[in-house]
Amino acid sequence: MYAINHASTALLLRKKDSNLPLLPLLISVQLVEILWVLFSYLGWEHFSISGGKVHLDFLPYSHSLFSGVVAAALSFCIVNWGFKNRRLAIAVAIGVISHVIIDMVFHEKDIRLSPFSDRPVMGLGIIDYPILNFIIEFAYGIFCWWYFKGSRRLLWVIVIFNVLDLPMMLAQGYMLNPFITYPFLLPSVILFQILITWYFVFRYARMKNEP
Numbered sequence: 643m644y645a646i647n648h649a650s651t652a653l654l655l656r657k658k659d660s661n662l663p664l665l666p667l668l669i670s671v672q673l674v675e676i677l678w679v680l681f682s683y684l685g686w687e688h689f690s691i692s693g694g695k696v697h698l699d700f701l702p703y704s705h706s707l708f709s710g711v712v713a714a715a716l717s718f719c720i721v722n723w724g725f726k727n728r729r730l731a732i733a734v735a736i737g738v739i740s741h742v743i744i745d746m747v748f749h750e751k752d753i754r755l756s757p758f759s760d761r762p763v764m765g766l767g768i769i770d771y772p773i774l775n776f777i778i779e780f781a782y783g784i785f786c787w788w789y790f791k792g793s794r795r796l797l798w799v800i801v802i803f804n805v806l807d808l809p810m811m812l813a814q815g816y817m818l819n820p821f822i823t824y825p826f827l828l829p830s831v832i833l834f835q836i837l838i839t840w841y842f843v844f845r846y847a848r849m850k851n852e853p
């Protein structure tokens with residue numbers, strides 16, 4: 643799933659309890675992806691490009707069910723005992739694990755149960771059907787906005803970033819050459835998407851009552 647729709651998950655968590663601050667929720671839903679960016683820069687995880695498509699060959703430390711549960715549990719402990727906020731701790735833990743669960747729907751079979759065994763691998767592979775991928779993600783983002791009862795500007799943010807994802811979803815063949823030549827480019831693009839969608843969702847989600 644692309645950054646804007648992971649970020650939209652934070653809107654679901656925010657609506658559940660309107661006293662929860664949005665920023666930690668936005669961080670929680672992308673924590674796993676931030677780890678992937680970091681691990682990719684460090685060379686601990688890697689992707690490849692073959693058959694004209696990007697494959698996330700090796701990402702068991704950031705994106706496995708086990709590491710998602712561990713990251714969620716650690717986040718819970720930090721927020722619960724460090725910041726003394728149990729409700730936020732529960733929401734943040736759900737946010738962290740939501741990322742892995744949602745990615746299992748969209749990814750190819752590349753999400754392991756744990757980093758300790760290379761089987762089984764999970765992933766429904768919706769990413770292999772770009773138009774279907776676009777429609778499902780777009781509908782999910784709109785649903786999060788509707789559930790949150792967001793402003794019209796927030797709706798535009800979700801619509802525009804989803805449309806901007808289309809070229810990435812449809813990219814194939816020679817269009818992916820820059821990512822082969824410069825391996826740091828893909829994690830950098832993903833990091834940029836995370837940061838910019840955080841900014842715009844944070845900014846416009848706070849103006850709830852605006853028409």
Ligand SMILES: [Zn+2]
Nearest residue numbers: 674675705745
């Ligand atoms: Zn991910």
